[in-house]
């Protein structure tokens with residue numbers, strides 16, 4: 287089997303949401319696909335009505351194929367301070383035409399305010415490794431982990447776009463979605479992430495600095511977070527930029543022309559256009575950078591601002607990750 291699903295950007299490409307059908311009869315929910323976490327959770331009828339407002343949700347008792355995964359609970363805290371928790375049902379989950387008949391569906395009984403107010407999604411689908419799934423006392427498998435048996439190849443690809451719909455494909459690599467060749471890096475999945483070593487960086491037309499940068503590829507994070515020294519070197523080339531405590535990061539005049547950012551993957555030079563690095567308006571005539579420092583995060587993240595400039599192959603079989611110009 288192979289499948290493909292549309293990925294729709296929210297405002298400012300803050301997240302990319304995909305339709306996922308759960309239960310029988312199916313309820314289709316827009317879920318945020320997240321290669322940086324490993325829980326599939328949905329807004330549910332078990333939430334207080336106040337926390338469900340503006341959202342669609344899963345009602346396990348209305349699904350003839352739903353079965354309580356008794357004794358199992360989940361409780362996730364994300365790096366941005368948001369979180370959710372609840373209980374677990376086994377039910378059918380279909381993405382892009384691929385159905386997993388016994389998927390652990392983590393039903394929310396409580397969600398943090400960030401999720402209540404973000405009405406673009408009704409939950410997340412984690413595509414990282416099972417070791418960081420929060421179900422207790424036993425881990426549950428990710429949807430992709432369960433779907434792999436049906437796929438010709440244990441791969442999924444991310445083809446995210448700036449300001450328009452892209453797609454995720456499952457089980458195959460569509461050569462019409464990229465140019466040139468795909469360059470792979472070995473994945474170290476010990477921390478449960480799609481983690482690898484980038485080979486260096488360059489700012490605009492400047493010299494490439496060869497250095498090993500430990501990063502994760504994370505579709506669930508909006509921006510790029512790199513070591514402070516690299517970020518400082520980037521904004522040194524943006525006149526009028528400053529690292530603003532009140533804004534929560536680097537800002538600059540919206541009229542600034544931003545240099546591109548090149549990230550090395552082996553010998554491949556992945557280029558993020560300067561226009562991608564003006565993330566969104568801040569206050570007044572200042573704009574907020576798509577590249578920010580990883581200080582306080584504990585790891586470097588290639589989030590959507592980077593990923594939407596590339597075609598990305600996530601191969602869970604090896605594991606390895608591949609990049610090509612999108």
Ligand SMILES: C[C@H](Cc1ccc(C(C)(C)C)cc1)[C@H](NN)c1nnnn1Cc1ccc2c(c1)OCO2
Pocket residue numbers: 301318320321322323363364365366368400401404407504506507583587
């Ligand atoms: C933040 C997302 C997970 C998420 C996505 C969306 C949302 C809202 C819908 C409510 C908007 C909240 C949460 C990320 N996913 N792998 C994640 N989950 N756990 N760590 N990270 C990466 C990280 C860690 C720390 C940071 C960060 C990023 O941005 C700022 O500080």
